Amino acid sequence: FGFASMLVKILTDYGPKATVVVWDAGSSGRKEVYSEYKAQRSSRPDLLREQWPHLEPLVDAFGYRNLKVDGYEADDVIASIAEQAKTQDPPIAVMVVTGDRDAYQLVDDQVSIMTTSRGITDTRVYDREGVIDRYGIPPELVPDFIGLKGDTSDNIPGVPGIGDKTAADLLQRFGSLETVLDSIDEISGAKRKQNLTEHSEDARLSKHLATAKRDIPLNGLDVAEFVSEPPDRSRLRDVFREFELRDPLRRLEEALGSAEAAAPAPVTERALFARPREGTLTDVARIVADAEVALAIRTPDTPEGALFGDNQQWRFGVYADSTEELVIGQCARPEELVAAVAARPVIAHDAKSLGQVPSHLVHDTEVAAYLLEPARRAYPFRELCEERGLATDVEDGAGADARLMQALAAWQREEVRGRGLTDLLMEVELPIVRILREMEQAGVKLNTEGLHAISERVKTEADELERQIFELAGVQFTLGSPRQLEEVLFGKLGLSRKRRGKTGYSTDARVLQAIRSEHEIIPRIERWRELTKLAQTYLDALPLLVDPGSRLHTTFNQTAATTGRLSSNNPNLQNIPIRTPLGREIRACIIAEPGHLLVSADYSQVELRLLAHIASENVLKEIFGRGEDVHTATACRVFGVEPEQIDPAMRSKSKMINYGIVYGLSAYG
Template sequence: MRTLTIIDTFGFFFRSYYALPPLRNSEGFPTGLLLGFANLIHNLYQEGDNEFLVFALEGGGVNHRKLIDPSYKATRQPTPEELLMQLPIAIGWIEKMGFPNISIEGYEADDIIASLSAWGVKNGHKVKIVSQDKDLYQLLNENICLYDPSKKREIEVKDCIEKWGVCPQDFVAFQSLIGDSSDNISGVKGIGLKTAQKIINHYHSLDAIYADEANWENVFTKRVATLLKEGKESAYKSQELVKLHQDLIQDFTPTPFPKHNPLLAIVDELEKLDFERLSLKVKKQSPFGYKKEPSKGIGHKKLEVQEGDFGFTYELLTSFQEAMQILKNHPLNQPIAYDCETDSLDIHQANMVGFSFCLDGKKGYYVPMRHFYLGVPKQMEVEEGKALIEEIFKHPIIGHNLKFDYLITKNNFSLTPQNLILDSMLLAWLYDSTASVGLDRQMYRWFNHKMISFESIVKRGENFSHIQLDEALKYAAEDAVATYRLYFRLESELEAQNLSHLLNLAKTLEFPMITTLASMEEEGICIDVVFFENLREIATEQIASLGSQIYQLAGEDFNLNSPQQLSHILFSKLGLQGSKQVKGGYSTEEKVLEKIKNDHPIISLVLQYREASKLRNTYIDPLLKLVNEDNKIFTSFLQTGTATGRLSSKAPNLQNIPVRSEAGKKIRQGFVAQEGNVLLSIDYSQIELRLLAHFSEDPTLIEAFIQDKDIHSETSLKIFGTLDKRSIAKNINFGLIYGMGSKKLSETLKISINEAKSYIESYFATFPTVKSYLKNQEENILHNGYAQTLLGHRRYFDFDSATDFQKSNYLREGINSIFQGSAADLIKMAMNEIHHFIQNTEIKMLIQVHDELIFELPEKNAMQKGEEIAKIMNEIYTLKVPLRCGISIGKNWAELK
């Protein structure tokens, strides 16, 4: 009987990698896996009883077991990079030595092994599987054995019984009960090895177990019976996952093991890897000498997609010379769409896996560099990829959310664009700031094209480096072509609709803002970790103490974080007066509780409890999780995060830290300057009111600002004839900008609606020009369907389908957008100018919070530098009233106000 030897390819590679020390050749390349593999082939040749040899590999595409259970193998750790670096070489060796390697899409190597084994037995072969994988024990019989190459021993039926306590034919049922934590197969919870052995040796199959359920009380303990009953569904699902397919291969022609040592085909490569002793042995075994085999490069793919109004071709580039020639032939003044793929969204940690580019809106190229999965083909060398990006960056660059690609490329390769930068996402936002600006949505809107979703190719727990090249190619190339096409489509739409001023705004303000924000995101800001840890301890103690006091007053324990349970305690049990009905009872939101704060001592404690909880859960814990080894945190600024034009930030959101609350002050205290430095705050003073004076051209307001008078005191004097009501005047001044009516003003000032109404009437009587301007703006917004800022950024409203209530909201939001958006225009203009001013200095711009900029700089001459920056901000745009900035310096953020 002739022997068919089947290699569990990746199973052996993994064991070989971990079994040997971390070997490297003289050039520093890892070689442990390769040496183990070469030794295996050499030993199989030496043994001389392997008539046929075949390698079983993992199939591509979606693993069919993932369709049964998406969590299958979800907990496996990523494959070590050094192992993955060696895999393409090892796979290439298999081909060069002339052995077949078999894979079937959607199936694992174990299924290939099982099917090859079934074919071998059927065709009269003895089957020897080079593997120690326990999943393969189910295949053992008198004609099939496993082989441990390290011990050079065969594993047979008796070894299965000795090791696992069950026969091979029962092994699937046995695994269905015990599960497999390494593959995330649950089995039956609570059933251990010994119990499973007893059950399986009695019944031999799941069907037999569950067919005899009525008799379980005579066979099992009550606990085991309960576990089996509750775990039935899991057991059968586990059985589906562990049972191997044995019918995938019907026709197969085995390749005879060569008479000479197969390693002769790769002996030159063995020498380059410094396997001198092995290569010497191989050469001695060839009386006819050896020939150097020509290398078999991986060819590129050229494919095509056409859907609706969008079509493109795509090509994989793994040849540096070919890729460079494509780029060299592209004129330097012509743009290139560029998009990079990464193994993480964290710009400070992510590795670039590959990048795509498009030159003409028709064809997308993908350059893979760091795909790490079992059997990955040849890729571009990382240094070659860097050289290609450097060539790309000589051209104007188009990106979609280009700031991300900009930072990834800079952090990976220290490269930045050397020409214009253009962003289709920002152009989409300028076209319509209320619409979704994601590439998927924009492509569907303009081209009726559904993009390949990231989630459809990258499974949970994985990243882009795990994606096979054929899938990665299509996905990445589509992004590049779509970005190119979308940018020019939006450009033509803006021109066709006489909105060329928005194109100008993009190129003069928003596109340059990308590099300004990127430099801020790179810098980060220091936090005092010890301070926050102590603050967390204090907050935790407060939460526990306040909770105890609340439970005592309530007369029972309950879930304090449940609005429904708190509502029951306050309004049903304690009989307090609720004011706002919601589903499940009365509202317990903060403004409701503030109104009844003096009705019962429990209310004050609840408000304090919420403050302490918010301090810890919303600010302290997230900040401590995000801090890096240098005690810095890094926020991400969003240019398209608001409809008004204001910047927003995330991860963490530094713009929502309360300004006036005690909790906000404590949090700001923890943001600190580095040793020898200070923090500098420069903020526009009353910027929205200055814009109101500018737009309305009200002579009283203009004169007050020109004379640098206190605008709120002036307003109080004009309306009430006294300075005593400055705080009321301040609320009215700002309230009008934010669309505040008499009801809102009455709530803010805790006065009657009639009194609030009279205040507003008095204001408009004093400043008739302001009233006229606001009225005209409402009419313009209603007529045009949009509000427009100082620099022409528009926010659109759908009045046609709006109710009267919605229309009034739209008008209020529109007025607010004029002032908030215009203030955003000014601060962004200033930031771009300051970015150039502080380049190559020790001054770092760290944070923008609406009208305020925060810097870090050396303590010496800090005020002088602050005045120079304030001068830039004050002179950035000429209004009918002067711009003014406030300057403050401190060791932490809390000291800046």
């Protein structure tokens, strides 16, 4: 992601310039001079190692050149390119994009440095004055600077006890490393003198290691003749989609122009240019009985809906690819359209939103997009089409949506088949669409009287906490105001300030936890916040959302979690706390109808069982074979205690470790 983002930024900010990406292919003899050079660096993380083979082809797709020179570091190759560029007539200006600060030694009238600040795309360009402003020394003294202070990233030793400021001060005073070493008697501080005397050769070695070589062979590269090829737009889009680099892809298409960057859609033109006819639900019912139809609908509150009818009508489009029929019209409710298509094979986008899931749903473009890109935040239909080059110049409306849906589905089916996901889509995900819609329609019974009783009790406790907080603070204030709370805690009571934000010092949960032991007011504030949040979010809000039968209807999201789990919203019932007594009381107010039961069922640590099987992990197999709790067993190993000594907090931490490994946790985070 970072590498692709930087390449996109270069293209966006500077256009298609002659660009070369240089790779390390040796140490330029530095390891022979100093065996500990870069010795502290660990091997690449597994995730980075897996991505590494794709980086050079990505550079090719941008139209840039990859360059390695056997035996030499990339820094020296870059320095030699910059040196060659300066000797041209006229000289060629060079910008070096790097995160290594030893490259600042290259800066002059013809060479500038772009480096990242906060985040990949937050960059700064340094010229000579910029280097002086940052380090207090000119670029040509950067090797001397590193000679004095060292460079931990390359394991260059420098002189102990000398940091950036001291190194800059010494060079400003004496002008060079050699002059500093010749003038030790004039330098203040006994320890500093001792270190400079004892480590003078380390300083000279460090300067040598930090000095860029500017005369290495460049494998025939002639800077004067070098030009970049045009970006391979189709290839770039495919690579970015493969690795789910959506934000870089968006910025890339903005740079190249979305229409130009779009790959040709793998569909016939007739799918996008069928002639629509205004019709009715009766016309929909007359479409060939076994024809697969793409079904799109626009809500009454869209601009298109406002143009037709009385804002109570829904605009629809139904497209049959096999017969090239496209019917557009309006209906009072989406369910009427579903009834009109009857048992025909249906393609839809978010079929649940139709109110009634078609009886023969054969493809859902939202669900398919989720299977292809599970880490994506959302799956807007037109956005998906635009990414495939399908919606760049067609009209807006339900009719266009229906035609585009057929085209998008055709591409998705090929992708799903190619990735071996067809069975998952057809046998698991699509049937779940119908089940979830039925669950939403059925809703759950809510014990509103029970919630009201809890709410009254919570209000009483919160009022008492508020009284105690005001008494401890010695002043009344708006407890829900972070600004006023900040003034009380850090101004009036003088508690420790931990983190400053844009508008003042933070009083969030992490800060309160950190200063909990400083004053008895803090636990009361934390409890008050817990109670008021539960009251506002659940105790007072949920009873207002029930239907006349006291049933609560949430929306289940099938395409929200990368792990494949469901989520819910409007309201979010899954966020009701389960680990606190009050949260469990609220959950207990979701009840079954008389004569029925609510059954809770869950797989028993299914991910870890799969891990044990796939990895042939014998320890896990033995734990499961003995019927033991795997999290307790892990806790025993982590904390070195017996099972009976494991408390809930220790088990919870071990559970995080176990599941973290399954979902990508590593030594690097």
